[in-house]
Amino acid sequence: MEKSIAKQLREEFDLKTPLAIWVAFSHLFVLATPLSLIWVVYYYNELMPHSMTSPILVMLACSVYLGATAFEVAQNSADRWYLTKVSRSVADLFFNGLMTLSFCMFTIGFSSTLWMTITAIFLTILYPIAYINNHPSFRAINGIVVIIACYSLYRITQDPMAFLFLLGNALGVYCIYFLIKSRAQWMHGLAAFIFGIGFFTWPLAILNAANGSQISWLFLSIS
Numbered sequence: 001m002e003k004s005i006a007k008q009l010r011e012e013f014d015l016k017t018p019l020a021i022w023v024a025f026s027h028l029f030v031l032a033t034p035l036s037l038i039w040v041v042y043y044y045n046e047l048m049p050h051s052m053t054s055p056i057l058v059m060l061a062c063s064v065y066l067g068a069t070a071f072e073v074a075q076n077s078a079d080r081w082y083l084t085k086v087s088r089s090v091a092d093l094f095f096n097g098l099m100t101l102s103f104c105m106f107t108i109g110f111s112s113t114l115w116m117t118i119t120a121i122f123l124t125i126l127y128p129i130a131y132i133n134n135h136p137s138f139r140a141i142n143g144i145v146v147i148i149a150c151y152s153l154y155r156i157t158q159d160p161m162a163f164l165f166l167l168g169n170a171l172g173v174y175c176i177y178f179l180i181k182s183r184a185q186w187m188h189g190l191a192a193f194i195f196g197i198g199f200f201t202w203p204l205a206i207l208n209a210a211n212g213s214q215i216s217w218l219f220l221s222i223s
Contacts, residue, residue, distance in 0.1 A: 007068035019185050023056035026192035031069060040203040047210035050111065050156040057109030061102045068098035093131050100127045100142045103149040110152040119150050143169075153202060157209035160216070161201050168198015 038059050043072060045055045074091040104124040108117055123141050128140035146169065153162040175191035178184065208214045 018188070022186065022189040023192070026196070027069075027073075030192050030196040030199070031066060033196045033203075036200065036203045037206075038062050040206045044206055044210040048156060048206065049158075049209065049212075052109060052156060053111050054109045056107055059120040061105035061109055064098055064102040064105060068095050071095035071098065093128060096131065096138075096142060097128050100124050100145050103142075103145045106149040107145070107152045110149070111147075111156045112152050116148055116152060116186045120145055128135065153205060156164045157205045157214065159205040159214035161208060161214070162207040164201040165198050166192055168201065172198065 003094045041052065041055050041058050071091045071094040075095060076090055101124050104120040107120040112120070122211050123145050127138060127141045129135075130141060147166065150162050151164050154160070172191045172195040175194060179187040179191065205214075
């Protein structure tokens with residue numbers, strides 16, 4: 001008799017069924033966010049006051065982002081979803097390296113100046129070198145590329161919503177830090193869910209720009 005889905009999830013995540021389902025659901029939610037960006041770019045790019053430099057590159061960046069998640073799953077399976085000691089690995093290198101590459105592609109695809117393009121490409125090449133040598137800078141490199149990508153999107157949308165992506169990432173990283181310290185696995189699902197919500201701010205920024213309803217910096221600061 002084939003195993004039930006609930007039993008398979010429990011064995012894979014080494015968790016009680018409700019928690020395993022929560023973690024699985026939150027990760028599936030994260031996978032949906034790049035798909036929403038592809039849809040928005042395809043239908044609304046031409047409606048924005050300033051079109052993207054390369055919508056195709058943005059869509060390819062979404063594909064790279066999705067591909068990176070496979071290596072995250074491999075890493076999580078190795079460390080039992082943060083229930084055991086988190087270790088550096090080839091899977092983790094590919095996950096973060098591909099994530100950095102995807103944000104580099106977002107930067108160029110949205111709208112980048114020459115210095116933004118050169119900086120994003122340089123940091124993307126530097127990331128695996130820093131990671132392999134365990135240089136402290138590798139943790140900051142990805143963050144810098146993400147910030148540049150947010151600014152690149154802001155250039156064409158003129159919507160501060162693009163920067164709320166950074167808030168989602170910061171909160172998600174905090175949840176992961178708390179998870180590693182406490183082993184409270186429900187935080188893993190919450191972290192993934194927050195990362196997904198943060199990514200949704202990008203499609204929203206594009207929709208706002210297409211509809212001429214960008215939020216103001218004042219509204220963002222009050223929020």
